[in-house]
Amino acid sequence: MKSPFQAIKWHYSSTHYERSQKQIDREEWLIPGVLRFNRFFLMPAAVVMQVCCGSLYAWSGYNLPIERAIFGPNLNAAGVAIDRGQASNVFFVAVAVFGLTSAILGPWLERNGPFKGAVLGSTLFFLGNLLAGLGVQVKSLELVFFGYGFVGGAGLGVSYIAPVSPLQKWFPDLRGLAAGLAVCGFGAGSIFSPFTQKALIGANYANTGVENLGVPKTFVILGCCYFFLMTLSAFVLRMPPPGYQIKGIDIHTVKGAENFANTAPTQTVTKTMHDDPVIDKTESTHTVVDVQHNQPSSSAFALSLSEALKSKEYILMYIMFFCAEITGLLIISKIQSIVQNQLGKGADVAANINSALGGCNLAGRLILPTLSDFLGQRKPLFLFSLVVQTIFLAILPNAIGSQQYILTLICAFAIAFCYGGGFGLIPAFLADQFGSKNVGATHGVILTAWALAGVGGGLIFNKIYKMEVARLKPDLLHAYDLNFRWILAFVCLGVLITLFVPTNLRDRRLPKKTGETLRFRLINGRLVRVFGFKPVMYSKAEEDHEWAEYLSTMETTAR
Structure with missing residues (x-):
């Protein structure tokens, strides 16, 4: 019997997916005997599932209605509108x-x-919505926390990664586009959900108490709709068959190893290739003959899941992702309150802004990863998104404090675009670095950085906000200034960390020399190693010679 430590170690070391031949044959069809499966069917299914999951981003529209339903009118003793800041913690x-x-x-x-x-994910999310509705009905905020926060949150976590993993495996030739489409629906959820929530609950319920169907029934109705759509999408999702590859790239291939054949060294292999083996086996095929001498196969550069999670580049990417997502996450969670309480707009305008913010989030998730396919790199666009966030986050406190409505929206929209771009880029970035075989797990683990930003950053954000409200009232225009300053420090750290994420295969795999503490590349591509505090620059010829020796060592070991 395995000890808990051994069980955890095994859990994070094995990602092997075992299927019977019967299942593989069955998965060649979307509708048995009627419609063959096509990898492009995955894209709309992923978008639909993510739209439902993305309703999470419209939670700020629930904050004031839930607090009114449970605690009464959202007014202080002087009759001024307030945000108790309790439901937002859900x-x-x-x-x-x-x-x-x-x-x-x-x-x-x-x-x-x-x-x-x-x-599993759609079932848990469905139950979470039902429990949240029941919590509002019986005036128990604790049950809302448990239902939506814990049960619903668990369902969202599984549902989010379910379409991302197969899309990265089916589209090794378009990892950026596949990642963008896999997660763009999450941004779309915050476009539609504020309007459906408001229409079902009652347009001005939070302010007037006049309801349409009310908060509890809204959770039940939307929960049922989400469950139906997510379950329907689940039947489309599947992994590619064993041996599947596009343009020589399979689930093990990491960025930079595409030019190494997926065959054993010093071996001649003849194989028949289909442009898409599962789509239609009657389509035209071509034969490829690979003769490789004195070089390792592309699979020789693959990492196991445990090796990937412990690598220096993964740790740096984890910190990078945390810093890239904390700003947008916290702004999205409070945008409707900011529009109403600081900028003096109505609930209808606040809902519209929330939706527009969701549109920017969606656009970033789709545009930046798609551009990364054309660029052939993810890191420069990640760096771009962090720099943009740094600029607009520095401007945002003054924009809100001086009630410059348009400037505030420009800042918020730019940050939301880059926030979404980070989510769109990260699955493809992880697949480049560690292979798509591990992307479901590496992506899942890196989302804890987002979770840490949400729970840790969110609770700190709310605590500081309440302190600032008590200090500054009745003038609350600058109530968010202190929060935006500490967040800005993390974004600046993200810019620095991103610069040091190694993406070049040589930088990642060449063994360290004695005394080497750091390596990086100049703009012209020259490799620089740092020994203690002394930098040493290598010529291209020196680097090529060292790389050739390393490949020779790998080839000898493989024999």
Whole structure:
């Protein structure tokens, strides 16, 4: 019997997915005997599932209605509108559980397939919505926390990664586009959900108490709709068949190893290739003959899941992702309150802004990763998104404090765009670095950085906000200034960390020399090693010679 430590170690070391031949044959069809499966069917299914999951981003529209339903009118003794800041914490708990569930069940999903993951996730999210509705009905904020925050958050965590993993495996030739489409729906959820929530609850319920169907029934109705759509999408999700590859790239291939054949060294291999082996086996084929001498196969550069999670580049990417997502996450969670309480706009305008912010989030998730396919790199665009956030986050406190409505929106929209771009880029970035075989697990674990930003950053954000409200009232225009300053420090750290994420295969795999403490590349591509505090620059010829020796060593070892 395995000890708990051995069980955890095994859980994060194995991502092997075992299927019977019968299942593989069955998965060649979307509708048995009627419609063959096509990898492009995955894209709309992923978008639909993510739209439902993305309703989480419209939680700020629930804050004031829930607080009125449970505690009474959202007014202080002087009759001034207030935000108690209690229901908003449900969002941060859901984010935390979302990330933890993704990290824990990421390897499980890889071993069991996306269909089981999607069904489990949609069921938990459905139950979470029902429990949240019941909590409002019986005036128990604790039950809302448990239902939506814990049960619903767990369902969202599984459902989010369920379509991301297969899309990265089916589209090794378009990892950026596949990642963008896999997660762009999450941004779309915050476009539609504020309007459906407001229409079902009652347009001005938070302010007037006049309801349409009310908060509890809204949770039930939307929960049922989400469950139906997510479960329907689950039937489309599947992994590619064994041996599947596009343009020589398979689930093991890391960025930079594409030019190494997927064959054993010093071996001649003849193989028949289909442009898409599962789509139609009757289509035209071509034969490729690979003769490789004295070089390792591309799979020789692959990492196991445990090796990936312990690597220096993964740790740096984790910190980078945390810093890139904390700003947008906290702004999205409070945008409707800021628009109403600081900028003096109505609930209708606040809902519209929330939706527009969701549109920017969606655009970033789709545009930046798609551009990364054309660029052939993810890191420069990640760096771009962090720099943009740094600039606009520095401007935002003054924009809100002086009630410059348009400037505030420009800042918020730019940050939301870059926030979404980070989410769109990260699955493809991880697949480049560690292979798509591990992407469900590596992506799941890195989402704990987002969860940490949500629960840790969110609770700190709310605590500081309440302190500033008490200090500054009745003038609350600068109530967010202190919060935006400490967040800015993390974004600046993210810029610095991103610069040191190694993406070049040589930088990542060439063994360290004695005394080497750091390595990086200049703009002209020259390799620089730092020994203690002394930098040493290498010529291209020196680097090529060292790389050739390393490949020769790998080839000898493979024999």
